[in-house]
Amino acid sequence: MAEPEKEAHGFVGAAADAFLRRRIHRQRMRTAGLRALREVVSQADLMRMDFDDAAEVFGRAAPWMTSYDAEVARTRRRRGQTRVPCLSVVMLVVGTRGDVQPFVVIGTRLARKNHRVRLATHAEFRPMVESAGLEFYPLAGDPRELVEYMIRTGGRLVPTRLDHIVEDVPRKRAVIGEILESTWRACTEQDPDDPAAKPFSAEWIIANPPSYGHIHCAEALDVPLHMVFTMPWTATSAFPHPMTRVPAGEHRPVRNFLSYGVANALMWGGVADVVNGFRENSLGLSSIDLAQGPSLLEDAEVPLTYLFPESVVPRPPDWGPHIDLTNFVFLDKGQTFEPPPELEAFLAAGKPPIYVGFGSTVVPDPAALTRTVFQALANAGARGIVSRGWGDVGHEAPPPHVHVIDDTPHDWLFPRCSVVCHHGGAGTTAAGLRAGLPTVVVPFFGDQFFWGQIVADAGAGPPCLPASDLTAEKLAEAFTACMASEIRGNARTLGRRIRAKDGADMTVASLYRQLPLRAMRCARDPGHLATVYCDPCRLRLCQSCYHDTHDGHRSHPYRYVDWSIRPVRKVSRELRDFVADAVGAVRAGLGEILPLGAPRRSGVVVGTRERGEKTARGVVWKAGRPEPSQPPG
């Protein structure tokens, strides 16, 4: 009887109710967890939590969770038996070419299943999208500007220096405002550059997290939302947020988990008023407060598919069933590639070379980096193919053991190489691992350090070499390490595993699995999307069934997803305090939880009160520093 009023009106079917219940489940559980927590200690590499089982909130939550389990079980049994109605799908993607390419492939697979697919991304990618046969819509924002911003701030999520804050934040906020406005047009308007374009209204939104507008547009349209991303974005104790760096040590799992909350709070804190302005003025929605903003996607358990396989990033056990790991998705171009004769001659003239390329990364001193790379190849006694992408590399004549190339498809080139060395971009890392090659990662900023760590953890390469202190000696040592049979064997095995599974097909299956299909389909014709609810007949119907057989019956528009349910203020108070403390700590200098090279300032803690303090409303847990580990009993 979770939604008695709605059931009385017959608006929402049982499955839709279940879908809504599942969305608030996580918020209730988290609040229950915070209230009933006795202590958290870090032991070895596990975070041990002790709960007060007598807490009354547990008694109330338990039956509720049982019904949730049963609903999940029923959903599992239904899998694979359902037809998916043809939908107008919009994919909102903000990022670089490498971020957009997988969505071209996934969009093509969806279009093959008769969906109308629009890929909304930056204007410069229009040719790539349209040549794949997909509809295009231009989003605001220049991907290069975002990359440059990351370099200027040293890969940090927020600038830590006052001059950066003064210069960069206003500009970045303006860009985010433009991106937000353009995501709503992408969901609802015709292509502005094609006068003959058909009207468009999104019935399903697929998005990557940096596109910002996703959940707000989904809430305004009452349509399903599914996130797809190339790097981890869901809180886990297994590894830190990929855009953060967290010190090692016994409390690492807790720090890892906290890094997500803080990163989200930071990102939200910087743009909250921009997002709320968009919600109120453009979408006519209510604004979102400090407690809800940073964790909208996680609290609502928005389904999320990660485009990397468990063989590369082991699935963290604390990720819920709404999260799927599939596989890398590649937009291959090798089959149509005509190699220049000089490249073919170089490849044929000796042993397979080492590939070195840093993508479109803007390198501070390209000439120095070029000399380092040439010298390292010579020291290791290896031949090298060096990609010109990053600046001045071609200005000096390369030595005979090096060949300099322009843009060359990875799927053609990498199988002809022995080792790859790159900046650790998600796409290049994936291409190198798929080819089964030992990998040397030279990270410059952001998630590149994460991918360097992943490669080393998988045994497919040596520990990564940060670009800031790269030398010819260190690089040559890394190249030599890649010739060792153990690393070569690990990389070969990993490559075989990656090649064995089609990431795009797995991703489409994951997208389908998470759709609330029972609530979406016309009761008379499961292949059609229900958009009308016939009141006297108590049926969800598609337009054609309604007009054919229910014309004149009293009806309502029918929506199958409601994203507007959020915990009431009373429930979210603990969360708001928790987030406010994190934001306060960050404003005071970041030092305590995310040492970023800046000196620590005294008095910066997450939470002014330590865990367990009694207040008027019972025990309130704050993210205080965890106690030293103690043996149980």
Ligand SMILES: [Zn+2]
């Ligand atoms: Zn129908």
Ligand SMILES: [Zn+2]
């Ligand atoms: Zn009727």
